[in-house]
Amino acid sequence: MTKNLNINDLVRADGGVQDRRIYWDEDVYQMELERVFARSWLFLAQDSLIPEKGDFLTTFMGQDRVIVTRGEDGQVKAFLNACSHRGNIICRADSGNAKNFVCNYHGWAYGSDGRVSDIPLQDEIYPKSFDRSAMDLRQVRVESYRGFIFGTFDDSAPSLSDYLGEMGWYFDTFMDVPGGSELLGPPTKVRVKANWKFFAENFVGDFYHAGWTHAAAIKVIGGPLMGILGNQATPQGAMQFGTKYGHGFNAAPGTDEVFPHIHQGHIAEMWEDWVRQRTPVLKERLGDERATLYNAIWDGSMFPNTSFLRGIDTWKVWQPRGPREVEVWTWTLVERDMPEELKQGIRHTNEKTFGVAGILEGDDGENMEGNTQTAEGFITRDQPLNAEMGIGWEQLDSDVFPSMMSEPGDNEAAQRNFLRMWRTMMTSDSWDEIMASRSKEHKK
Ligand code: FES
Ligand SMILES: [Fe+2]
Numbered sequence: 505m506t507k508n509l510n511i512n513d514l515v516r517a518d519g520g521v522q523d524r525r526i527y528w529d530e531d532v533y534q535m536e537l538e539r540v541f542a543r544s545w546l547f548l549a550q551d552s553l554i555p556e557k558g559d560f561l562t563t564f565m566g567q568d569r570v571i572v573t574r575g576e577d578g579q580v581k582a583f584l585n586a587c588s589h590r591g592n593i594i595c596r597a598d599s600g601n602a603k604n605f606v607c608n609y610h611g612w613a614y615g616s617d618g619r620v621s622d623i624p625l626q627d628e629i630y631p632k633s634f635d636r637s638a639m640d641l642r643q644v645r646v647e648s649y650r651g652f653i654f655g656t657f658d659d660s661a662p663s664l665s666d667y668l669g670e671m672g673w674y675f676d677t678f679m680d681v682p683g684g685s686e687l688l689g690p691p692t693k694v695r696v697k698a699n700w701k702f703f704a705e706n707f708v709g710d711f712y713h714a715g716w717t718h719a720a721a722i723k724v725i726g727g728p729l730m731g732i733l734g735n736q737a738t739p740q741g742a743m744q745f746g747t748k749y750g751h752g753f754n755a756a757p758g759t760d761e762v763f764p765h766i767h768q769g770h771i772a773e774m775w776e777d778w779v780r781q782r783t784p785v786l787k788e789r790l791g792d793e794r795a796t797l798y799n800a801i802w803d804g805s806m807f808p809n810t811s812f813l814r815g816i817d818t819w820k821v822w823q824p825r826g827p828r829e830v831e832v833w834t835w836t837l838v839e840r841d842m843p844e845e846l847k848q849g850i851r852h853t854n855e856k857t858f859g860v861a862g863i864l865e866g867d868d869g870e871n872m873e874g875n876t877q878t879a880e881g882f883i884t885r886d887q888p889l890n891a892e893m894g895i896g897w898e899q900l901d902s903d904v905f906p907s908m909m910s911e912p913g914d915n916e917a918a919q920r921n922f923l924r925m926w927r928t929m930m931t932s933d934s935w936d937e938i939m940a941s942r943s944k945e946h947k948k
Pocket of ligand 2: 713717718864868
């Protein structure tokens, strides 16, 4: 255990060097639950996962269990999935449709808005002074962006749209397509003995590992990714981005003839036809820059623990389970207007590559566990980690792209940006402080 933690000593101010304890220490983790997870906007659901009135799903915000429901009025609400009586988990199902949620222990019932709707024998066994309304479940502040639903416990957090900032502009590349995007669920879930940040960082900006870690898988899959096999070359035209509140991504664009993705066979052809047809529509709707990014392979993360891949079409949440374990939840990301055959083909690719036994997921999991477990060593734990690749090459708000941008794609600018956001959240007492500090950093 580390007593009297000074987070500023654990991550260098520019994010380029880190103490291994931030990926290992129990006290750091408890502080993360309070300062990062209880204050950030966290991914909860997508409209397509709870389309009907009464639909619900259960998920986590950090380690807080929550129920997300679509009420009779069509509004989405979220509240704690923990009984106000003696604390039991109220709903153990992953998803379903319900008017009420009834606790298994003594039968207290809650409506789809999280308010207490019945306490068995209340009049006989509770005094008249009993304040039933105080038993309603703690609500989550919920907002959504293009059908993607997020929640925060912090009323002082900026709006979701401000929190996304420039990332919303980039998300529109695949979320603001005609018809929108959707997630195919239910998510697959797998536990990995690794710190959640290693995964989020791997997705926010680690292009560098792809050609090396995944060399064997790329050889099997073939296609446009063969160019980066064995780290023989940095991906052509690839760029890295980091936004104000720590979100970021890599994108390697294709051309009119080249479509970077990892689909195979018939589905690869269908995907390419789809992108070929949609690109001019996107160009018209969103402009040249995002049309270029539309035909690109991306890996990205939204701070703190949501990640995605485009061209592989996966959407993930790294659910923390202590400093040294994570539960990986994976959905498939598709456009709503795609033909059903293409959607199911994409789901199949996603399961084959980044699902529970996915050939690329396994490669990553082994590295993330290794990164975490070396800190078991008393001497090793004192050795710093490095993320200085491309340091000093970042540009702010180029004429073409909002946010911080850096080239080439093999870069650690987005990881440093993510870690600086983490450091700011861990050391700031209020959102006012966080916003002021991040605005200063991202001012041109
Ligand atoms: S703990 Fe839920 S009804 Fe008693
Ligand atoms: Fe990977």
